[in-house]
Amino acid sequence: MSASLTALVNARVMGEHGLREGLAVLIDGARIAAVCPADDPRVAQATRHDLGGKQLLPGFIDVQVNGGGGLLFNDAPTVDTLRGIAAAHRRFGTTGLLPTLITDTRETMRRALDAVDAAIEAGVPGILGIHLEGPFLAGARKGIHDSTLFRPLDEEDLALISAPRRGKVMLTLAPECVPPATIRRLADAGVLVVAGHTGADYATTRAALDAGLCGFTHLYNAMTPLTSREPGVVGAALDDAHSWCGLIVDGHHVHPVSLRVAIAAKARGKCVLVTDAMPPVGSDRPDYTLNGQTIVMKDGICQSDDGVLAGSALDMATGLRNLVRMVGMSVEEASRMASAYPADWLGLAATRGRIDAGQQADLVALDDALLVHDSWIAGNHAAH
Numbered sequence: 144m145s146a147s148l149t150a151l152v153n154a155r156v157m158g159e160h161g162l163r164e165g166l167a168v169l170i171d172g173a174r175i176a177a178v179c180p181a182d183d184p185r186v187a188q189a190t191r192h193d194l195g196g197k198q199l200l201p202g203f204i205d206v207q208v209n210g211g212g213g214l215l216f217n218d219a220p221t222v223d224t225l226r227g228i229a230a231a232h233r234r235f236g237t238t239g240l241l242p243t244l245i246t247d248t249r250e251t252m253r254r255a256l257d258a259v260d261a262a263i264e265a266g267v268p269g270i271l272g273i274h275l276e277g278p279f280l281a282g283a284r285k286g287i288h289d290s291t292l293f294r295p296l297d298e299e300d301l302a303l304i305s306a307p308r309r310g311k312v313m314l315t316l317a318p319e320c321v322p323p324a325t326i327r328r329l330a331d332a333g334v335l336v337v338a339g340h341t342g343a344d345y346a347t348t349r350a351a352l353d354a355g356l357c358g359f360t361h362l363y364n365a366m367t368p369l370t371s372r373e374p375g376v377v378g379a380a381l382d383d384a385h386s387w388c389g390l391i392v393d394g395h396h397v398h399p400v401s402l403r404v405a406i407a408a409k410a411r412g413k414c415v416l417v418t419d420a421m422p423p424v425g426s427d428r429p430d431y432t433l434n435g436q437t438i439v440m441k442d443g444i445c446q447s448d449d450g451v452l453a454g455s456a457l458d459m460a461t462g463l464r465n466l467v468r469m470v471g472m473s474v475e476e477a478s479r480m481a482s483a484y485p486a487d488w489l490g491l492a493a494t495r496g497r498i499d500a501g502q503q504a505d506l507v508a509l510d511d512a513l514l515v516h517d518s519w520i521a522g523n524h525a526a527h
Contacts, residue, residue, distance in 0.1 A: 202238025
């Protein structure tokens with residue numbers, strides 16, 4: 144162990160079986176060296192950081208972040224934009240994220256992919272990869288996306304999206320717009336293919352799952368519902384044991400009862416908290432421009448003049464609180480939905496999402512009201 148060992152003490156530490164007292168978390172550089180009793184001799188030799196009885200959770204991982212801090216990724220897909228968005232969300236406990244590019248041109252997609260690569264190479268804290276939401280979507284379920292930019296996925300797109308990257312690549316598409324064979328090629332190349340903004344029926348969605356589709360973007364929203372004689376995309380999602388479902392827990396996108404139904408129906412570990420966050424998160428400015436439209440955040444809702452939801456004003460810490468207070472979930476399980484389960488989805492369970500030896504030291508300290516006070520990314524501390 145190095146001389147720079149730090150010991151986080153006097154905290155209730157979230158472990159596999161819930162919050163535990165009397166433990167210390169030892170950080171050596173960017174990694175967790177050990178989770179040990181507070182009287183372990185190594186603790187006395189370390190620089191101590193007293194957390195005053197707060198709850199110490201794994202840092203939150205958000206796989207769908209369009210913007211934050213007054214910035215929208217589509218507006219300027221650059222390293223500086225990514226740095227600003229990540230910093231805005233870190234204040235709310237997000238220590239890892241997929242910046243999300245909403246439907247745009249191929250050239251903008253290329254710039255976004257290159258910017259994320261450059262940000263990871265430069266060590267911008269929190270950037271884990273990219274989420275491309277579109278443009279291979281269904282016009283009937285376009286939501287706030289610009290449907291004039293929707294197009295079929297061709298060989299040039301396939302090469303661009305499938306090229307080796309430093310981070311993870313997630314792609315939201317409509318299964319009825321992309322053949323199963325193409326989904327298989329994407330999945331085989333390591334792309335995390337998910338369904339969203341789709342009018343597909345159950346059979347089409349099931350075929351996509353069999354071809355390598357691994358999840359569903361903002362379950363319930365912009366997809367065919369579960370009905371008595373046609374299960375639709377929602378039915379396929381809830382019935383499938385292996386796929387993940389992103390849930391926007393802001394009280395506006397999905398009713399709390401529908402959230403409880405989804406969480407009860409899916410295998411444990413397959414529902415993931417996401418924000419679908421827009422520029423107002425971490426900003427004093429409530430408005431932004433998207434596809435030439437002015438979007439205003441009012442009463443916690445981001446929507447266009449004609450009432451279409453345009454992402455959310457949700458942050459991960461608020462989503463965690465909503466899971467506990469609105470859905471009735473334990474803090475322990477809500478923490479897993481915000482950290483461990485998204486890490487599993489991204490294939491990062493060996494290094495992120497849990498507080499254990501060998502994991503990257505991505506952590507968040509919350510008070511009893513579940514408000515964020517401190518965060519660590521790769522062992523680097525920030526007070527909030």
